[in-house]
Amino acid sequence: MMEFSQQVCCSEVKVKVGRGVVKEIESLPGRKCIVHPKSIKPELKADLEVEIEDGESGKDIKNAMRIVDELLEAEFTRGDYLVAIGGGTVLDVAGFSASIFMRGLNLVNVPTTLLGMVDAGIGGKTGVNYGMAKNMLGTFYQPSLILEDISFLDTLPEEEIRKGMAEVIKYGLVLDKELYDFLSLNYSSILRKEQNSLERVIHLSALNKLKVVAEDERETKGIRVVLNFGHTVGHAIEAGSNFQIPHGLAISVGMVCEAKIAEEMGYAEEGVVEDVIWLLQLFNLPISPDQLKGLDKEQAVKSLSKDKKRRGEDILMPFPTRIGSWRGVKIPLETLRGFVVQCLGDGT
Ligand SMILES: NC(=O)c1ccc[n+]([C@@H]2O[C@H](COP(=O)([O-])OP(=O)(O)OC[C@H]3O[C@@H](n4cnc5c(N)ncnc54)[C@H](O)[C@@H]3O)[C@@H](O)[C@H]2O)c1
Numbered sequence: 001m002m003e004f005s006q007q008v009c010c011s012e013v014k015v016k017v018g019r020g021v022v023k024e025i026e027s028l029p030g031r032k033c034i035v036h037p038k039s040i041k042p043e044l045k046a047d048l049e050v051e052i053e054d055g056e057s058g059k060d061i062k063n064a065m066r067i068v069d070e071l072l073e074a075e076f077t078r079g080d081y082l083v084a085i086g087g088g089t090v091l092d093v094a095g096f097s098a099s100i101f102m103r104g105l106n107l108v109n110v111p112t113t114l115l116g117m118v119d120a121g122i123g124g125k126t127g128v129n130y131g132m133a134k135n136m137l138g139t140f141y142q143p144s145l146i147l148e149d150i151s152f153l154d155t156l157p158e159e160e161i162r163k164g165m166a167e168v169i170k171y172g173l174v175l176d177k178e179l180y181d182f183l184s185l186n187y188s189s190i191l192r193k194e195q196n197s198l199e200r201v202i203h204l205s206a207l208n209k210l211k212v213v214a215e216d217e218r219e220t221k222g223i224r225v226v227l228n229f230g231h232t233v234g235h236a237i238e239a240g241s242n243f244q245i246p247h248g249l250a251i252s253v254g255m256v257c258e259a260k261i262a263e264e265m266g267y268a269e270e271g272v273v274e275d276v277i278w279l280l281q282l283f284n285l286p287i288s289p290d291q292l293k294g295l296d297k298e299q300a301v302k303s304l305s306k307d308k309k310r311r312g313e314d315i316l317m318p319f320p321t322r323i324g325s326w327r328g329v330k331i332p333l334e335t336l337r338g339f340v341v342q343c344l345g346d347g348t
Contacts, residue, residue, distance in 0.1 A: 002203045006210040008124065008142050009217050013210060015122075017148040017203045019195065022085075022110055024147055030106070031080040035067055035094040040112055040152075042085050048074045052090060059089045061128045061137060067097035071105070081106045084143075087113040088120030092135075095126035099141035107143040112152040114164025115248065118171075118205035121146055123213045123227075134243070140218055148202050153193055161191065163248025165283045166230075168201055170255060171208040173276055174229045177324030179204045180279065187282040222328050225309065226318040229326065230255030232307055233340055237292065240300025245292050252285040253292060257343035262319035264339070267329055269322045276320070289344045297344045304337055 001018030016024065025032065025044055033048040037058060050070050052058045071082070082105045084094030091109050098107040111121035127138035153161070172180035182200065183190070189197040209227065216223035234254030238245055259276040262268035277287045289295055309316050314330045321327055 011142045015146045021147045022149040034083045036085040064097045083108045085110040088116045092127045099139040108145045109143040110147045117148045119167045166248040166252045174326040229318045233257040236300040239303035241294045261339045267319045
């Protein structure tokens with residue numbers, strides 16, 4: 001078992017990684033409400049259980065309000081706990097409910113997907129879908145405890161492991177050269193889900209993400225933007241497929257495109273693009289838009305202007321400078337558009 005704590009603004013976030021760590025829930029003080037998806041039935045004692053739909057439809061605001069209603073009905077108070085067990089979708093909606101209930105109920109995240117363990121469960125962003133818009137409403141709200149129980153990954157399909165690995169690779173590329181090296185040497189044991197390798201990958205990912213979040217929790221200092229490497233082009237790819245192309249695969253191609261832009265503009269050392277492609281390929285992740293089915297490239301390019309990181313006619317891009325390092329660069333939207341047309345159009 002590995003564990004560490006990180007102070008994020010006014011709260012301490014404790015992380016435990018290992019097999020069976022979910023059992024720690026039983027020793028929490030106070031009453032517990034467990035929120036989980038239909039597909040996962042936790043065998044843990046709880047004062048209240050709320051079951052929600054799996055996947056993106058579970059993130060509708062009506063589910064967040066249903067959780068709140070059940071907490072009120074069961075007379076939960078602020079000293080009690082909401083334990084969110086599930087993939088990123090469940091963590092996002094349950095975290096949102098915890099943050100608005102009496103201005104904040106103690107939150108414990110128990111991610112059950114690799115993406116949840118390395119990304120969605122860490123960092124305190126919560127969100128629900130409202131109307132047609134994904135993540136339209138949300139809060140920043142830190143869990144006090146994150147239990148990363150590797151045993152959940154036993155049943156997770158390889159496709160879902162690969163999608164989560166795209167985010168892990170992102171940390172290696174822009175934040176952590178040691179992680180990059182570990183991934184390139186241990187890719188086969190990671191894909192075989194060997195416990196020690198998975199534990200190390202999850203531990204290093206959580207450390208990297210929480211360190212960034214501690215420096216810039218609310219994305220106001222131009223530091224948290226690093227977590228968006230690959231995501232500007234990645235989101236455009238998702239939008240250009242009406243969100244049919246999975247996020248992990250879209251950001252995989254997005255990282256290749258953005259590294260190319262960084263190299264062509266002279267911000268990245270020569271060879272960075274090759275290093276990005278090399279690692280993604282080891283994990284069988286796509287490196288070219290031609291490997292993605294159902295992408296309307298024109299629609300993708302059009303959606304760039306809706307990027308949340310746009311400020312006026314500029315967009316702040318986190319570019320890798322060399323493996324494990326990065327810098328933020330403001331580039332005109334028009335320049336970015338030109339590069340993206342080139343990248344999505346030329347088949348890499
Ligand atoms: N808050 C954040 O910072 C943040 C960051 C990244 C992503 N997200 C959000 O996370 C969501 C995506 O998360 P996700 O990829 O975990 O998706 P998900 O929650 O939809 O889970 C993916 C699939 O895996 C299944 N599953 C979950 N655990 C399983 C297990 N142990 N064994 C077998 N199957 C299992 C689910 O039923 C689902 O079909 C998106 O809504 C995204 O917006 C949030």
